[in-house]
Amino acid sequence: MASAWTRRRPRREQPALSREHIVAEAVQLLDAEGIEALSMRRLGTRLGAGATSLYRHVTNRDELIELVVDEVYGEILVPDTDDPAHWRESAVVCADSVRAMILRHPWVASVFSQVGLSYLGPHVMRLNDRMLALFEAAGFDAEEADQAIATVIAYVIGTGTSEAAWLTMVARSGEDEERWAARLQPAIDEASADYPRLRQQPKPSGARSLAEVRDTNFRYGLDRVLDGLALRLAP
Template sequence: MPADRKPRASVWSRPRPRQREHLTREQIVAAAIELLDAEGIEALSMRKLGTRLDAAATSLYRHVANKDELIELVVDDVYGEVQIPAAADRTEWRAAVTHIATDLRTMTLRHPWIAPELGQVGLVHIGPNAMRMAAGLLAQFEAAGFPPDEKDRAAGTLTAYVVGIATSEAAYLSLIARSGRTEQEWVAGLRPAFDEASQQHPRLREGSSARQDVHPQQIRDGDFAYGLERVLDGLTARLGA
């Protein structure tokens, strides 16, 4: 990091300001999530959010110092949607981890604007909900029998798979949403061009034709589940190593 640049402070690293007005941090976060879900992260600004809350932007700055802090808050609030089951045992850990992974993907697709925030290398989320999820995931791998020097890596491997595939899905679904078409309409519209382009590639045609009549969401769900099972197969093999 250049000498003239200081690390960006986190909203979680300073005391919460004393409540001095009717507007609360929770109201700000809820309105920001509504705006992000409706218009995407590019549309988020303190001024626009203030208009949505019928409040001056200066009122918002009493709760958050800048847009970066606001994003920290909304990201952590959305993390709270991921359900963390109680730590399982050596026979049930895969089911518990699958539940967490599936919830994390579902959350990302419900709020596609969050995908780039989750995918930023080196960005550590230290809000209470993010920490709860991370700790809960570690507890599952610990219960499975992973040694201390491997449970962090196992959790990181799983999270990288889920965030990676969910980020790609979120970008794909956002593109379709901007087109004004459904996913089925989008895929059907691409079919003629794909069929023509794959004339000389029978392997591609064979795989595509086999799933031609399956709903695209069902294909995505199946592909995610297949990849998740293979990741867990590899991690399970480590327990017997």
């Protein structure tokens, strides 16, 4: 199997270069310049090492993507709980943490379809195991706990991906979110001129920032997903 998680690591690693060091530098590169900038040659230059040295630790760019995805998944929080009365609050903490990770590392949204066997990585395995414990404590059986987790994560990733795309566009504009949205509004008004329902959509209140609007919209959808799951636990 072609995967970073199924290949044996070299017995000896160069003192100044390790897989962990390579992955940490790759995450910094991705955060600063995006997925388009990631190449073994570019990363080797940042590390002061040739691409050949990197290949001793990471076979190719696909393996590197598996590794960096698992690395940022290590930032996700799943509270410890064995109290079924608090499963929902813990699920919200976890969902918020997944979304925050995506928004800190917007490049991750563009590689979800390229992650290969990343689910074998230690951070992803830990996340899945802790979430299973959380949903089983809530009262779901093992099979439905897995389905419930997949449903919540699908919602969070879908919403987070849209947000990450928007924030990436804002960042490329060189302006803050509010100013960029204000400049974009005339184009939105023109595009929706022939669509009465779109024209009548309420605009965000001036008292709330766009970040607050995004937070509110995210929480609305998450609450509706959890409402549906809670019904499965009803007597």
